[in-house]
Amino acid sequence: MRSTLEEVIVETRSTPLENRTRLPRIALSKRNRAVVRALNPMLVTYLEASRDLSETNSILFGAALVVCRIIGAKVSTAGRATGQSSAIPAWRRRIEERITKARALIGRLICFRSGNNRPRIMRTIRMAFA
Template sequence: MDPPVVVDSNDDEMVSHELEQMRSILEEAILETRSMPLENQPRLPRIPLSKRNRAVVRALNPMQVTYLEASRDLCETDSVLFGAAVAAWRIIGAKLPMAGRATKQSSAIPAWRKRIEDLSAD
C-alpha cells in the first residue's frame, strides 16, 4: 500500500483526498487492532520528529474523536489509540512488526516481580 503524500505547506494543511485516505487507513487499523489481544500487539517505536510526521499526527487526532466517544470501556479505548498509532506509522511509510510481542525479553520475569520476590525471601 502506498502511503498518502502529505502536502508540505507553510500551514501544514492537507488536501481533502489525502485526509480521506488517512481516515480510511485509520479505520482499517482500528478494525484490525480491535480484536487483537493486548499480548499480541507489537511494541511501537516512537514516531521520529519531523514537520511531516507532526502534520500526520495532527491530522489523525481529530479523526479519532468519533471512535473514542463511541468506546464503551478501556479496552475499546486502547484499541482506538493503538489503531491510530499503527495508522500513523503506515501513513509515514514505516514498516511495523505485527507478529506480536512474543520475544525473549517479554517472556523474562519483570524486574518489579523479581524485587518483590527478593524482598519476600528475606
C-alpha cells in the same frame, strides 16, 4: 486516511493485547507532526463512541499504527509474546552463571586440598590465587 484508520481499529479490537505488534519510536519532524495533527480530529468521533477502557486502548493503538504506516516506519510483525527471547531475566541468568562458575572453582579447590595435583587442577589453582 479515515478508511485505513477504520480498518486498523477493527483489526486491533480482534487481537489480544499480548499479540499486538511493537510500535517504533518516531522522530518529531514537521512531516510526522502534520500526520498526527491530521489524524487527531478523526479520533474524536471514535473516542466519544467508545464504551470502555479496552476499546479506547484499541482506538489509540490503531491510530498510532496508522501513523506508523503513513510515515513509513518499520513495524515489527512479531507480537510481544513471540518477541521475547527468554522468560528468565538477564540479571538472574548472570547470577546463575556466576554461581555455576564459583561451584566449579570450589570443587577444584577441594580436589587440590585432598592432594590432587593434575595439571588442569593446578592451572585453576594458579588462576584463582592470581
